[in-house]
Amino acid sequence: MGFGNPFSSQGKSSLTIQFVEGQFVDSYDPTIENTFNKLVSVNGQDFNLQLVDTAGQDEYSIFPQSHSLDIHGYVLVYSVTSQKSFEVVQILHDKLLDMVGKVQVPTVLVGNKKDLHMERMIKPEEGKKLADSWGAAFMESSAKENQTAVEVFKRIIMEMEKADGNTQSEDKKCCVM
Template sequence: MPPKQRRIAIMGYRSVGKSSLTIQFVENHFVDSYDPTIENTFQKMITIRGQEFALQLVDTAGQDEYSLPPQSYYVNIDGYVLVYSTNSQKSFEVVKFVYDRILDMKGTNIVPVVLVGNKSDLRMEREVSFEKGKELADSWKAPFLESSAKENQRVEEIFKCIISRMERSENIGQQKSGCVLS
């Protein structure tokens, strides 16, 4: 069976670790330096429950509550990983705006999304509690994970989870809600 093609956009406020999560997942290493991303696309093959997926990961430029992301962030995108930093309340507020914008642009209220609180390793600098992230994700009926790109915590799980959500949205009614990982 040929691999299923999937396009995933990684979106969120600037400096939340979108590129670090993507590079950690694709290349298995942490990038310590920060150069603001304009837009980058990465490819990765992954097998889940015997099915191969050819992923195209669109690492987007950081969004804010005033910017209008380009149309390309909505056209032919199968799912979204929305990232905020656990040490930035501002990034948490912006991710809400980004989610609303996706729904507006897609013209639907059901979009495969995973909410990610990144930088969980910065425990002493935390501004957004796990409970607040979970509460927001629950309001979207979306999975929620906290991660650390630096420590490679739950990074692969994020992408397996969004693939599961995309598959579920294609086969509505065939699976229960939530992520199904194996």
């Protein structure tokens, strides 16, 4: 078991890599910010999705301005096995809204590590209630399962399209926190 920043253990990088590369990576350096590009088809339309996998965020994080410029949507990830990560994701959402200067942005709240049944601390209903309070979409996923990772990123594209009024922009930029 690796030791490190407990806030970066929600599995967002593993989720991103599962989606982009189709493989599960358990250990990943949480201090590195990466950008990935992936062509994804949603409802018969192809989108070029650019993903910014942010460096490990905690409640003391100061967001760089780059996390608000030209970003169309946000995927906020917590671990269903960690009460602390669930609390931190709420603080991050508040900071995110302050940074972008809006009351609502296209967001998918993701409860990751749903496969760890015995270690679960956050019930699906709690995540759904939080997402509803934000006007966000909610999903649970496992970075070990390619299909749930794919569904997360298809969902954020649908949320971005809805916010855009279904304008046919094929380039979408998403930030994963």
